[in-house]
Amino acid sequence: MLAGAAAVGVTAPALAGLTAAAAPVAAAQQGKTRRITMYAEELPGGDIGYGLTPGGATVPGPVLEMWEGDTLEIDLVNNTDKRLSIHPHGVDYSTDSDGSPLNDSFNEPGERRRYVWRTREPFRKDGVWLPGSAGYWHYHDHAMGTDHGTQGLIRGLYGALIVRRKGDVLPDRQFTVVFQGMTINNKMAPHAPLLEARLGERVEFIAIGHGDFFHTFHLHAHRWADNRTGLLSGPNDPTPVVDNKDLNPGSSFGFQVVAGEGVGAGAWMYHCHVQNHSDTGMAGVFLVRNADGSMPAGAQEALDRYYGHNHPHH
Numbered sequence: 481m482l483a484g485a486a487a488v489g490v491t492a493p494a495l496a497g498l499t500a501a502a503a504p505v506a507a508a509q510q511g512k513t514r515r516i517t518m519y520a521e522e523l524p525g526g527d528i529g530y531g532l533t534p535g536g537a538t539v540p541g542p543v544l545e546m547w548e549g550d551t552l553e554i555d556l557v558n559n560t561d562k563r564l565s566i567h568p569h570g571v572d573y574s575t576d577s578d579g580s581p582l583n584d585s586f587n588e589p590g591e592r593r594r595y596v597w598r599t600r601e602p603f604r605k606d607g608v609w610l611p612g613s614a615g616y617w618h619y620h621d622h623a624m625g626t627d628h629g630t631q632g633l634i635r636g637l638y639g640a641l642i643v644r645r646k647g648d649v650l651p652d653r654q655f656t657v658v659f660q661g662m663t664i665n666n667k668m669a670p671h672a673p674l675l676e677a678r679l680g681e682r683v684e685f686i687a688i689g690h691g692d693f694f695h696t697f698h699l700h701a702h703r704w705a706d707n708r709t710g711l712l713s714g715p716n717d718p719t720p721v722v723d724n725k726d727l728n729p730g731s732s733f734g735f736q737v738v739a740g741e742g743v744g745a746g747a748w749m750y751h752c753h754v755q756n757h758s759d760t761g762m763a764g765v766f767l768v769r770n771a772d773g774s775m776p777a778g779a780q781e782a783l784d785r786y787y788g789h790n791h792p793h794h
């Protein structure tokens with residue numbers, strides 16, 4: 481059974497009402513506006529998470545998705561006794577949606593506050609391409625503990641933000657992996673997230689870095705193109721293909737792989753490749769089940785080894 485490992489997705493609406501003849505700038509202005517409510521809440525064990533329902537907070541928070549050109553209005557409810565905020569990377573916003581104490585943009589304890597994130601499609605103006613908003617981005621607190629949200633980040637107030645471009649391939653399953661301090665999603669081996677998929681499923685990883693350390697994200701037996709989507713555009717696409725990538729504080733990237741393609745089902749590790757980080761617990765398992773959901777040969781034994789022997793500080 482594929483239990484609980486996938487992040488909560490917010491269904492992204494299709495771009496509708498845009499005509500091919502419309503100027504791209506106008507098209508961006510015609511994007512849809514969607515409103516959601518998020519709740520910041522304390523969790524057992526001292527973590528604090530964002531959620532889409534009261535009592536639904538998780539670490540990391542839900543995957544938020546937008547299409548280029550659309551606007552997302554977030555009503556953030558602070559159900560903790562500390563000031564906090566939500567600050568996005570990669571999108572457009574006004575200073576009052578900055579999520580920073582610098583701009584007096586945060587929620588006092590108990591307060592509800594609206595943050596507005598805008599996106600734009602790429603367009604050509606005077607012969608120059610401007611970047612659109614599409615990318616694997618992220619959001620996080622910027623107000624708890626310090627003016628930079630350092631305490632909020634340590635306690636789990638972070639999540640993935642995906643801005644898709646029209647035509648992007650959509651995944652079957654998503655996983656957010658956050659290297660925060662010396663943890664993965666505020667957990668260490670053998671409690672790091674077990675990421676489960678079935679052979680042949682299109683799996684999307686969103687990797688995010690936070691904290692004070694240099695990290696590198698490595699996934700066993702799978703590789704991706706080092707570009708916006710992780711996919712090659714064709715046989716002559718010169719984009720380097722990698723299976724390991726720097727994941728430093730504040731950075732993020734994402735990619736899609738077909739689970740087990742070319743290598744088969746099995747228990748495949750993902751981990752930080754800084755050796756003393758993986759040795760001390762920054763390692764987890766990407767479990768690729770057989771297509772029918774059953775466990776592949778050897779996978780249970782591998783999990784037993786992970787749970788039994790991979791945690792020097794147990």
Ligand SMILES: [Cu+2]
Nearest residue numbers: 695752754757
């Ligand atoms: Cu590391």
